[in-house]
Amino acid sequence: MKSGALFIVWLLLSACAHAQSNGIFRGNDLQPTTLEAAVDSVSPGSIVVIGENHGLQVHQTQQVSIMQALRNKGLTVSVGMEFFTYTQQDLLNQYRSGQLSEADFLKNIQWGSPSYDFYRSQALFPRLEEGAATVALNAPRSLTGKVSKQGLAALTDQEKALLPPQFSLGNDLYKKRFLDYMGAHLPSVEAGERYFAAQSIWDDTMAWQAAEFMKTHPEQVLVIVVGEFHVKYGGGLPDRIHARIPGASVLTFSQVDSSGLTDQELNEEIQPSQIYGSRSHYLWVAPAQGLGL
Template identity: 30%
Template sequence: MKKWFSLGLTGMLMGCATQSELPVNTTATQPLPPTMYDYTITSPQGTTLSLSKLALAISDADIVLVGEWHGHPGAHLMQAQLFAELYRQNPNMALSMEQFTRDKQPLLDQYLAGEVGEKTLIKEGNAWPNYISDYRPLVELAKQNGLDVIAANAPKPIVRCIGREGADYLDRLPSNERKWVADDLTLTTDAYQAKFKASMHHGDEAKTQRQFAAQTAWDDTMAESMVNYLAKHPGKQIIHVAGRFHVAEGLGTASRIKARNPELNVVMVTPVTEQSNIAEDAPDYRVNVMPLPKGYVSKDKMMAAMKGISGRNKELKCYTK
């Protein structure tokens, strides 16, 4: 008996010694590696802000323009969380979206009222391919809280026809379709047009002018949609989600809003990376995110893909003169 007790005691002591010699697991005290969902926020003056402090800082804005790189997890997460924070401090809100077009407003209203299902909204509303992962959270937040959603954009086929035919194409539209695009397009030379032209590399000035008419058709239509909504619903705050180029530095949609109603307080919340930043003196609140992976390494593959996109215009049906 003493022998077994002695062996057992020895084993216990050896076990204790072994445990004490194991390396300490320090991973719990180390910071998590960054992911594409992570973001930090800074003010135009460079002050770091929490999401709640950002919402408080822009609480008096009539329109909050929130940019995105389409499909960026961190940008989309921030949009949904900022929408929730703004709603918590002011329930008198509406959501405006680049991703739905004016002709689909009745269908969107039906969905919000529970008269059609999500599958119908996605199919008949021409929802973007990433709707479920990236825009569903925004629409559902609005739906659950009885908020309006503004289908702010112009229909893509019309915009593509403007890009091919020029701004005069709008004169060919039937009256029921003409109302789906802003009454007036901003075609005068401005900082936005200069920035757009600088991003073009094909060297065809007439083509660039037509393409800019298409670009500003988006911005002017989204701007007009929001200005018209606020005229009918004074006191509401709008959060509008759109591509980063439309939002950054207030050159696109914001300038078109101001041209229609200079009294409106418009703020920009723009995603940035070290590689894709904005001017130091820009009035935007910055959302610092991890850059997206490079789309193409081979220039030939990139050019082939661009040709495929431009080739769609061969099947485009526009109204003739």
């Protein structure tokens, strides 16, 4: 067994070697692997969470590749989307079944940016004839917007009813990472508390909706497409999924944009943190470009 010092040197050298190439790497030791190997352990009842940087075309392609790899294993794949509000699931169902045109669907849900062209392939991936579905996961923006500005105490009873049952804030390490990330953007300590409460609503609502879906579809795999911060180090959405589904099989992917990064900067992005651990179970590293739409 390597001594502690030797192990650290080995890890750093290994990371440097890997940072000079693109591909899929194991999150714990940064060893290269294949997509097929990465999804090999996924079985019915599993949840696969894919973190993304919004609007990057390569990330869109990689997400669909992960979904296709799961389908190639003979699994029924449903897709949960951060970008649809759970209160609008009926509209999403009408769109997927052809009862509502895409233009009318996007108008009714007040789609903003980036362009829906970036998410169309993921949203349409599930095969309805197999019983798969596209699942709206997120909390209403009006709810999180109010909490970020006024705090949880300002919610009316009607608004509180939109929160997940037994709603809980994210764990302490996740909160530390969130507040560190926000940094100078926080005008006060109180603002940080409000913003983190809103962030926690996003995570816990998505976990709640994922749990509800898996209760009635245990024979399927649910792939969740969500912003990378919710996935990194497992403290956000994965943590809340485990809280709501004890013993859940959750596999996480981080999509890392390597464009414009030096080897040292990329190493810092992908190496396990001494505080938070591995960034995810698997890292998909590639230079990415926006769709420009």
